[in-house]
Amino acid sequence: MTSPHDKLKDVWLYLANGLFFKAKSFGAEKTSVGELVFNTSLTGYQEITTDPSYAGQFICFTMPEIGIVGTNKQDMESRGIFAKGILCHHYNSKFSNFRAEESLGEFLKKFNTMGICAIPTRLLTRTLREEGAMMMIASTEISNKNELKKLLESSPKIEEINYIKEVSTQTPYQHYKGKFDFQSMDYTTPKTYQKILAIDFGIKQSILNQLVSAGFGVEVIPHDFEAQSLIARYAQGEFDGIFLSNGPGDPQVLHTEIAEIKKLIAAKIPLFAICLGHQLLSLAHGYPTHKLKFGHHGGNHPVKNLLTQEIEITAQNHNYSVPESIQEVAEVTHRNLFDNTIEGVRYKNALICSFQHHPEAGPGPLESTMLFNAFAKLLQDAKA
Template identity: 65%
Template structure:
């Protein structure tokens, strides 16, 4: 392992060992409390532009395989782990995590105190940082960081969205047979790809929807034409990376879809974009919600669900003026789910598909199917 240096925007300089790609990367650092599913996290497009610190100390033990990819690539800037295992042991393993990181030019950082980093982020909030196997002087790293754009200045969905439309063919993964279920669909929807996860598509299909994934560049007029021609029954707005405020074209596009009363379901970034399109701007949390153990209360049934989460931004409490709150985060009472009063539109901030995480919220996909 080679030496790698980390410089944070608060002036902190740390030294560690590298096990992934080599080079210099700048991004926002966050922490994730999930106990399992590191491959799904690394390949989640929502982490584009970010370094992920794992609070789980042992990472790499089961290696990586093609079935657990949430997208075609690894999108984060790098991962930070306490202890990395280069010799995995699992019958599904096809390659070690280091090989996946090197293939997709993602830094791997280990032999570092991740508890200390997590405490810094909890106290001071998510922040920008630079990591490098090439530069180790503090002033040189500081110069690189200060001359680089911040995550909220970059439109990452242009990088992670599909370039061509395609029909998703798989449904839910069967852990007993190690295969995907055969889709049985009765409704057709379009999924706007802002950085969509594979298992979201699997759950949509499992709930009875044939899903055509389209690039984020598709126009509102093209979608409305498909609705008018009865080619589709609704629209799904996916998860994705970055600050939703800067996505001006998406705001206007979604406004047009809302005005036509098209059934819409949004998850994570999609949830935030729906809020902004209705005139309620999002705000940034101090260190965000990233992990698979977040309690969320369903305000309709009173049930508490343990959920998977991955976001730094949230919708404002004032949105209650135009929508019914269906889910609330019990850690900080932030809004986790909405049904809008004036249109067939629903959204959730957490990830009901999990992967990784608990599946207690998977029923939400069925609710969207019923709305159609």
């Protein structure tokens, strides 16, 4: 019996632990090196693939069927794809959705991104759970195991690469769109009550939409900001707070950004951060982050709000965590119930709060979206 995969081009994979696979390619035909992680989300493969936080990584989907709903413009989380590629068990080239514009394979090729199928994703996921996230190489051009091994070993590790310059905006811009309304099939335009600067380390569109929906006028600025310029603008009343965004890679390599964030902290500017921004705040306060064994990537992570004792099912995408010692300067407000790692903090004697999980989801449950409104209220109360 033939399979639709039989018509696809062969692709070969070599993992840092020595595993070697022959699979099928439905995306760009090339040779690429990146870190392999797994994602447990059941839906939203386009949002996940276009999340800039995946820059430098291959995403192994545990959901066995990928491609069913195609792709469209509304589900873009950034201007393109920064991930190295995606891996799935079964790729569906035929899609069915009233919003779909093209297949996932066509979408990946347009952004020169690899798509790999007909591979045992359960084995890959179990391997990563047992051995941790690891580097891999995939190629539609090279089939020799030893040659792939040599190329992988000579390539830089993901911890050695600064992807922020690649994913961040180069020029400031205003973001006006709120959440997408599926009844009108358009974005909402909520009333603005306060202004916030969003520092782009790889920001998702869903985060910007949620900030606007919480009543913020949003100005997005590049990662290479100068703190003194922002401090002067804050003193002139040009904005009410600063948001530090999500982003890819190891936060400890961002020495310049950490130094500038220290100045923002010293200036007592209200700060709100998610994911990489959360980690950078920890580093700026003098508390080094550490890499998790295989990270948190998916839409089903239970997080306990220690302030309300409520449980929220959250979306996650990170490989690094802040240390327990951060409690010397911050109150822990949220914890992950899978491994008890810190998911949220509120700094003492400062209007600064940050969260490891993604309250905007995109994709995932929206149980934590109230965090955007909570920060807006903190700013309003501070001015009262």
